[in-house]
Amino acid sequence: MDAEARVTDLLRRADEVVKAAPARRAGSAVIGQVGELLAQARDALDGVADDERRRALAGQVSRRVGDLDQAQVATFTGPSPGVRRAPTRDVDPARVPPGQHLTAGFPVLHVGRMPDTPAADWRLTVTGLVAQRRRLSLDDLRALPAVTDRSDFHCVTAWSRLDNDWTGVRVRDVLDLAGAKPTATHAIVAGHPAYTANLDLEELRRDDALVAWAHDGEPLAREHGGPLRLVVPTRYGWKSVKWVTEIRLLDHDVPGYWEERGYHDVADPFLEQRFR
Numbered sequence: 671m672d673a674e675a676r677v678t679d680l681l682r683r684a685d686e687v688v689k690a691a692p693a694r695r696a697g698s699a700v701i702g703q704v705g706e707l708l709a710q711a712r713d714a715l716d717g718v719a720d721d722e723r724r725r726a727l728a729g730q731v732s733r734r735v736g737d738l739d740q741a742q743v744a745t746f747t748g749p750s751p752g753v754r755r756a757p758t759r760d761v762d763p764a765r766v767p768p769g770q771h772l773t774a775g776f777p778v779l780h781v782g783r784m785p786d787t788p789a790a791d792w793r794l795t796v797t798g799l800v801a802q803r804r805r806l807s808l809d810d811l812r813a814l815p816a817v818t819d820r821s822d823f824h825c826v827t828a829w830s831r832l833d834n835d836w837t838g839v840r841v842r843d844v845l846d847l848a849g850a851k852p853t854a855t856h857a858i859v860a861g862h863p864a865y866t867a868n869l870d871l872e873e874l875r876r877d878d879a880l881v882a883w884a885h886d887g888e889p890l891a892r893e894h895g896g897p898l899r900l901v902v903p904t905r906y907g908w909k910s911v912k913w914v915t916e917i918r919l920l921d922h923d924v925p926g927y928w929e930e931r932g933y934h935d936v937a938d939p940f941l942e943q944r945f946r
């Protein structure tokens with residue numbers, strides 16, 4: 671069987687497992703089985719010689735991984751301690767993007783392990799098309815004007831958490847500090863351990879795009895990206911890089927971790943830009 675046929679076959683088998691599952695909310699055995707088939711499909715992708723076919727198939731794998739993430743989130747999200755259930759009836763429906771539902775609590779989502787670097791040793795590097803490469807500590811960032819901004823957070827796996835109070839500094843101020851060159855149009859933002867996301871500079875320069883160290887009045891919890899994370903509320907959550915280590919300015923767009931795997935380069939939740 672050639673690589674393309676193998677990917678297609680694995681996708682078909684994954685779909686069959688999902689179809690055969692009794693409930694809409696898949697149990698962990700089903701999730702494990704489908705996850706394994708999709709992992710094999712992803713491995714087989716490398717063997718597909720034609721670029722366009724590989725991209726199309728990568729998108730099909732990613733879409734199913736996204737659905738799986740959603741099923742997984744559905745099985746483990748419940749009200750977290752200390753977080754009130756969101757009263758859905760009082761929410762303006764215009765605030766909830768298409769295909770999203772409000773979640774109780776604050777789910778934790780990331781690939782890889784959390785860092786254990788103490789806050790005092792954390793550095794954010796601003797590099798690429800800048801007048802001066804900057805390596806900033808939390809104290810350096812705290813010397814900039816601190817802001818608290820209330821915004822909604824939308825994860826591509828379909829949960830939204832409204833009214834997050836993020837405290838930090840505007841990304842714009844950080845870029846100005848490094849002297850972003852006029853030729854810079856995009857950024858690739860990196861986070862621990864090897865995560866990246868691409869964003870256009872216009873979005874990063876918005877008032878509500880922050881490098882944040884506090885959430886809802888508390889120091890940012892490690893699992894949510896503490897000591898420092900990016901927050902871009904106008905994009906799906908995967909662009910809000912946790913444990914942010916680098917902002918690299920570019921004059922072109924390069925895909926990040928999820929974008930390489932078929933997710934959308936722009937990712938506007940109100941346009942439902944989940945996948946390419």
Ligand SMILES: Nc1nc2c(c(=O)[nH]1)N[C@H]1C(S)=C(S)[C@@H](COP(=O)(O)O)O[C@H]1N2
Nearest residue numbers: 777778779780781825861865894907908912
């Ligand atoms: N470094 C890093 N940042 C990341 C991720 C990740 O895997 N690694 N996942 C992203 C995704 S998909 C989402 S939805 C949000 C989740 O943030 P939370 O765990 O605080 O809810 O973090 C984003 N930032």
Ligand SMILES: [Mo]
Nearest residue numbers: 825826907908
């Ligand atoms: Mo996400």
